Amino acid sequence: MAKLEPYSPTPAARAGRVVMTVTPFVIGIVCVLLSFVPFGRIVGSPLTPAFPLMAIYYWAIVRPEMFPPLAVFGVGVAFDLLSGGEIGLWAFVYTVTYALVVTQRPLVMNAPFSAFWVGFAFTAAFAGALGWVIVSVIHGMLVPPGPVFWHMAVTVAVFPIFAMLFGRFETRVLSGG
Amino acid sequence: MEPNRTALPFREFSHRISLIFMLTLAAALLLLGRAETYVFDQARQVVTDLAAPLLEIASRPVAATRRVIERTDEYAYVFDENERLRAENARLLEWKEEALRLQARIARYEALLNVQVDQSIEYVSGRVVSDSGGPFIDTVLVNVGREKGARSGLAVIDSDGLVGRIVSTGPKASRVLLLTDLNSRIPVVVEPAQYKAILAGDNTSWPRLEYLPVQSAVSAGDRVVTSGDGGLIPAGLPIGLVIQTSSGELRVQTFSDRGRLDFVRVLQYEFPSEVKLQDPPSVLEGAEAESGADTSSAAGDGPRAAAE
Known part of the structure; x- marks a missing residue:
């Protein structure tokens, strides 16, 4: 009986695996940085979409194995450190939202894009409401819900553009051909 | 598999x-x-x-795009804008005369009151x-x-x-x-009646005016400036104008556009925690010396007159 050789990946395969593992997380970090670029200044509005939420939702549905909970947590902490707000707020909101999306994944996995988008609208509403509740509890008062509502509304509105970009990236780079 | x-x-x-x-x-x-x-x-x-x-690198194209848009807007309204600026310039020249006159008067009063003049802030x-x-x-x-x-x-x-x-x-x-941040509290003064208040942000675009005196007669359109209380922020920095919401609450529309x-x-x-006493200017010293001499001579006249 022939003895089975232990599998040893070539350096190229190893490098490929590292790229595959790291890329979604890097996209998440880029999304965090994008959130702080003052795009709203172009039109004179302080509204900026929640870019990391789009990345988290997209990868949680499409490739959850490539965007593990650790990456979600890392993206959230990076956002918290860069923003002047409560430490752990977005790390918590994003991780809970990710857990919710992963459990509801079969609902939108093979559905048309409209269902994927509606799913994101619910996700954004959940994340916004959770963040609002936490901040209200921390400050001991009902903070105005207007800013978070508009923040999430803009996020849902621009989601198709980013979903398309993530999709292109996924098919071109991560699918391997 | x-x-x-x-x-x-x-x-x-x-x-x-x-x-x-x-x-x-x-x-x-x-x-x-x-x-x-x-x-x-x-x-x-x-x-x-x-x-x-x-972020600085990333914000450059944003700023450039905004400038292009603003420039385009400006070209569209350049004639109207020119007309408006001419009118405003004429009006401002009148104000300049008034300001120069008042500046001279204030300098005189400050000299009289021996006021420590604010060092220019770097x-x-x-x-x-x-x-x-x-x-x-x-x-x-x-x-x-x-x-x-x-x-x-x-x-x-x-x-x-x-x-x-x-x-x-x-x-x-x-x-x-x-x-506008939820944690921002700035001591302010509402002009022209000089009512003191605290400008409290609440994450909306219009921060609230808190701790206004009950009998204060603040109305929409009043100017809000920093009071300088607490010593952190210099007094007199312009902040915005008072606006009144439909529920009657007083808020402030800031001059600086957050967007x-x-x-x-x-x-x-x-x-200025250690204020040195300033010597009065020499112009006033001369005047004081004169007036001092006058009073002493007047005082000196008194008993002499009484003795006579």
Whole structure:
């Protein structure tokens, strides 16, 4: 009986695996940085979409194995450190939202894009409401819900553009051909 | 194929365990973040300083695009604008005359009252390189750090008025708490009646006026400036105009446009805690000496007159 050789990946395969593992997380970090670029200044509005939420939702549905909970947590902490707000707020909101999306994944996995988008609208509403509740509890008062509502509304509105970009990236780079 | 079949449930299981672990960690961080602020402040400054140069590069095309749009707008209205500016210029020239007259009068009064004149406040110019990034806070990063003399508490203004104050600094970048943030409290004065109040941000675009005296007669359109109370922010910096909401609440429409922040100045203001007594100017000394001589002679006349 022939003895089975232990599998040893070539350096190229190893490098490929590292790229595959790291890329979604890097996209998440880029999304965090994008959130702080003052795009709203172009039109004179302080509204900026929640870019990391789009990345988290997209990868949680499409490739959850490539965007593990650790990456979600890392993206959230990076956002918290860069923003002047409560430490752990977005790390918590994003991780809970990710857990919710992963459990509801079969609902939108093979559905048309409209269902994927509606799913994101619910996700954004959940994340916004959770963040609002936490901040209200921390400050001991009902903070105005207007800013978070508009923040999430803009996020849902621009989601198709980013979903398309993530999709292109996924098919071109991560699918391997 | 065989190993994959056994690996899949294990992978799902480990994914689930990892998710639970991260959820717990995130909750712990949220609670811990309230207590261990020093550690997180340090981490925050490091991350901010690392990200500031990247954000500065990223914000340049944004600023350029905005300028192109503004320029296009300006071309569209250039004739109307020119007409309006001519009228405004004529009106401002009248005001300039009035201002010069009043300035001379104020200088005379200050000299009479022996007022310690404010030293001119030095400033460092910088650019806003980041947006707040979230709906629950209103802070921006400016590319002026400790190396250029920024420190916590300094007021930040733009060409329109007060923008906010610095709350943390790294070597290369600082975080500015805007007037509209939930945590912002600025002592102000409502002109012209000089009612003191606190300008309190609440994450909306229009901060509230709090602690106004009950009998105060503040109305929409009144100007709001910094009071200088507390010694952190210099007095008299323009902030905005009072507006009244439909529910009757008094709020402030700030002069600085939060959506268009670009170039700002960090005022290096030092509260004059050790005020030296100024000698009166020589002009007044002469006048005082004369009047002093007059009074003494008058006083001297008194008894003589009485004796006579």
